[in-house]
Amino acid sequence: MREAQALATAAGLPVLEARMLLGHLTGYSRTQLITRDDEALTPARREALAALVARRLAGEPMAYLLGEREFFGRVFRVTPDVLIPRPDTEIAVEAALARLHGRARPHLLDMGTGSGILALTLALERPDAEVWATDVSPAALAVAQDNAARLGAGNVRFLRSDWYAALPEAVRFDLIISNPPYIAAADPHLVQGDLRFEPVDALTDHGDGLGDLRTIAAGAPARLAPGGWLLVEHGYDQGEAARGLLAAAGFAEISTARDLGGNERCSGGRLAT
Template sequence: MIDNIDAIGAGVTVGALQTQSLLDALDNRVLLCHALGLNRVGLITQSERALSADEANRFAALVRRRLDGEPIAYIVGQREFFGLPFEVGDAVLIPRPDTELLVELTLERLPPSGRVLDMGTGSGAIAVAVAHTRRDADVTALDVSPEALAVARRNAAANGVRVAFLQSDWYAALEAKAPFDVIASNPPYIASGDRHLSEGDLRYEPVGALTDHADGLSALRIIVAGAAARLKPRGWLLMEHGYDQSAAVRQLLTEQGYTDVQSWTDLAGIERVTGARTH
């Protein structure tokens, strides 16, 4: 049993490191694969191999970063989303399984050769997942951050999809764009001062992609107010939001005259996405 970082040194076997107790089993396996350049099968078949000093130092450094609280996705530089690999870094949020609901709802409402807009694309996860699943779709994705757009473009290229990326502060650069069938967004929705911003993985993620620095609804208000003018008749607006915001978002949509206002639950049974249609 390896129970402290100092015990990770040259000569320690791959198998011994797989039973170490510093991290949970999944984190340990991911970091060990990353440090050694092996897949899960390789860990099994090379369990008796002793690590070199460089390999041991590399793995120990990764363990230290994880013990300090850095997210696994940032340490290894990648996260799977909707069955696809995505590059991630400190310029973008880490894609989460809950957001796959937004992708599924978008795909269900997208007509043949339909047009989709992903607002606040970050890593490009939503846009790339849609474009990969629906090769006929015309997908546009925007973000105000040039650093995030650079990551998103690399993810589109790596996954072999065509997405039109646009630097824009919400709708500012969209005046010349034709109407969309679906607008989807996972905007900043955590209220300023929320304790979750100083806990867990969120401590390492870009704060501007997490919070609107206000009541958590300001970005959602902007999206709701401007979507109808950029949607085709009977087009859909779909937005991810916080666990306690569904009623407020439904009210925003109702007040702006949208129809078929409704919310959908994530895997935990929490209302995570709310949407509606234009007239």
């Protein structure tokens, strides 16, 4: 393993990333990599490592190379069909759990579920809940369903839907949550860093970044039970706009939570009873 790690670092990969790729390739834990330091890679694994190193040096995110990322203390499978889970989105989970406190057997809806991090985390934190998870992408839904099976979230119903379009008319929810595409089409970040490799339709509405937020806010009152909540993640500079959309849709008790960097990140409001 020492030789393989040396080859990876000599190519320009940081030591930690080299160890992570080796662990992924071999299935060895960090301790096993140390105790088996003199073990040589097979030719096939050496070739596979070289391919992973090349992809990483080209900028491909580690989450896609490893096929997983931790979120809210759980490991989720991720592929290039879904966004990479980010710690800032945990703010939305915390906001949702706070609003559900004291409410038994809540009905929840996560729209644009992607890998399922919001729907599944809420389902596992609140096993008494009935959770719906929708996405317009069949590939994303397949990843979310696989994560549900892996994590044992049996109280989640998956549905392919373009926002509210495929939801049964009679269904009402106590809380709707979404991390929709909110990056403006002209934002230079779309061609920088990890975003270059993530699904563009999950990042941007191909407009001003507020299009999907408008659709979600405007449609939520017809899908919420009296006193139900809507929570949406948004860009660091979209808090004021998000609060305005919620107010225009008739929501009260509107507030915005800040992420780990102190940026406005998740806004929500309550439907009047």
